[in-house]
Structure formats: structure tokens, C-alpha cells
Amino acid sequence: DAGVIQSPRHEVTEMGQEVTLRCKPISGHNSLFWYRQTMMRGLELLIYFNNNVPIDDSGMPEDRFSAKMPNASFSTLKIQPSEPRDSAVYFCASREYGYTFGSGTRLTVV
Amino acid sequence: AQSVAQPEDQVNVAEGNPLTVKCTYSVSGNPYLFWYVQYPNRGLQFLLKYITGDNLVKGSYGFEAEFNKSQTSFHLKKPSALVSDSALYFCAVKTEGGATNKLIFGTGTLLAVQP
Numbered sequence: 001d002a003g004v005i006q007s008p009r010h011e012v013t014e015m016g017q018e019v020t021l022r023c024k025p026i027s028g029h030n031s032l033f034w035y036r037q038t039m040m041r042g043l044e045l046l047i048y049f050n051n052n053v054p055i056d057d058s059g060m061p062e063d064r065f066s067a068k069m070p071n072a073s074f075s076t077l078k079i080q081p082s083e084p085r086d087s088a089v090y091f092c093a094s095r096e097y098g099y100t101f102g103s104g105t106r107l108t109v110v
Numbered sequence: 111a112q113s114v115a116q117p118e119d120q121v122n123v124a125e126g127n128p129l130t131v132k133c134t135y136s137v138s139g140n141p142y143l144f145w146y147v148q149y150p151n152r153g154l155q156f157l158l159k160y161i162t163g164d165n166l167v168k169g170s171y172g173f174e175a176e177f178n179k180s181q182t183s184f185h186l187k188k189p190s191a192l193v194s195d196s197a198l199y200f201c202a203v204k205t206e207g208g209a210t211n212k213l214i215f216g217t218g219t220l221l222a223v224q225p
Contacts, residue, residue: 004153033212033213035215042215042216042217042218043200043215043218045212045213045214045215048212056212091153091154093154093213098156098159099144099156099213100156101146101153101154101155102153103151103152103153104152104153106151
């Protein structure tokens with residue numbers, strides 16, 4: 001198994017632009033999580049899905065952030081419009097019995 | 111609300127010496143406790159977990175952790191540190207059952223092993 005696959009690995013964008021981060025979970029895992037990692041706040045859970053349904057989005061910082069999981073093999077995290085304070089590493093993780101993390105997307109908003 | 115505290119931002123240890131990375135937790139209900147390691151520019155890798163049973167849990171790369179319910183702690187240990195153990199270590203907690211399926215992480219502890 002290739003593990004949890006995230007794309008792109010790095011993203012640099014200008015303030016105000018829309019950014020879409022992608023995640024392909026491990027086949028058969030029924031839960032998917034989006035985390036954000038910054039020096040100031042550490043690892044924060046943004047949102048998680050069970051069986052493609054959003055269960056808890058209380059960690060989503062603002063309405064500029066949205067996440068979807070249209071099917072069991074794909075999820076997106078979108079930021080529109082992006083701001084410099086959104087710069088962070090965004091991790092996706094999937095879970096059946098244990099959590100497996102992707103390698104992350106390093107987002108820089110200039 | 112559940113939370114995890116890692117009181118040390120950084121732990122320094124000489125190669126060959128034992129290491130301890132501290133973690134305390136606060137939950138209502140029975141905790142599921144985890145340790146993850148993050149190497150530079152990489153995602154988090156699972157080390158070990160405690161669900162129930164023996165308080166001493168053995169995990170990957172020679173690491174182990176001891177669950178102490180009275181002290182609400184789950185410290186990570188290794189008898190003999192390697193330079194290659196240098197990384198960022200995260201403790202995490204999840205509560206048993208219910209609708210909550212969230213893994214809450216501590217702020218991380220940077221382990222630096224000197225040759």
C-alpha cells in the first residue's frame with residue numbers, strides 16, 4: 001500500500017488566491033482527518049470525516065476554509081481567499097484501527 | 111475536554127544514555143494514548159499506543175512507554191538513545207467510545223541526541 005498520499009508537497013501562492021490541497025486515504029480506512037501544523041500552535045485538528053461524512057469541523061478556523069470528501073478515496077481542503085497566516089504544513093491522516101499520516105503539504109502564502 | 115501536555119520543548123541526551131520524553135493527559139473516561147515521531151519534512155509515524163492491559167507498552171525502534179493512571183502520565187522511554195532518534199515526538203490522546211474519534215496532540219518535544 002502506498003499509504004496516505006497528499007498533493008502537492010509544496011505550494012506557494014499569493015495572498016487572496018484559492019488553494020486546494022488533496023488527499024488520498026488508504027483504501028479501506030473509514031475515517032479521514034485534516035490537521036494543520038505551525039510552530040505557534042502545534043498540530044491542530046481541522047476537520048474529520050467518518051464514511052465520507054463530516055463529523056466535526058469545529059477546528060476549521062474560518063469560513064475561508066472548507067473540506068469535502070466526495071468519495072472514500074479522495075478529500076480536498078480548500079482555502080479561499082488565502083492569507084499569509086494560513087502558511088503551515090497541512091497533514092491528512094486516515095484511520096481504520098490506527099492512524100496513518102501523509103507526508104503533508106507545506107503551504108506558503110506570500 | 112481532552113488535552114495533552116508535553117512540558118518540555120526540547121530534551122537533550124548523549125548517545126547511549128537512557129531517554130525520557132514526558133507526557134501528561136487530561137480526559138474524561140478511559141484514554142487511548144499514542145506516541146508519534148516526526149522526522150524533518152516528513153509526516154508523523156506511529157511509535158506505540160496504550161489501549162488497555164499492561165501499563166508498559168513496547169513499540170517501534172526500541173521505544174516503550176509507561177501508562178500511569180494515578181499520575182495521568184504516559185512518558186516515552188528508551189534505554190539507550192541513538193543519534194538517529196533525534197526528531198520531534200508527539201504524544202496524543204483519544205477517549206474511548208462515543209462519537210468522538212479525534213486524536214488530540216501535544217505540542218511536541220524535540221529530542222536531540224548528541225554523539
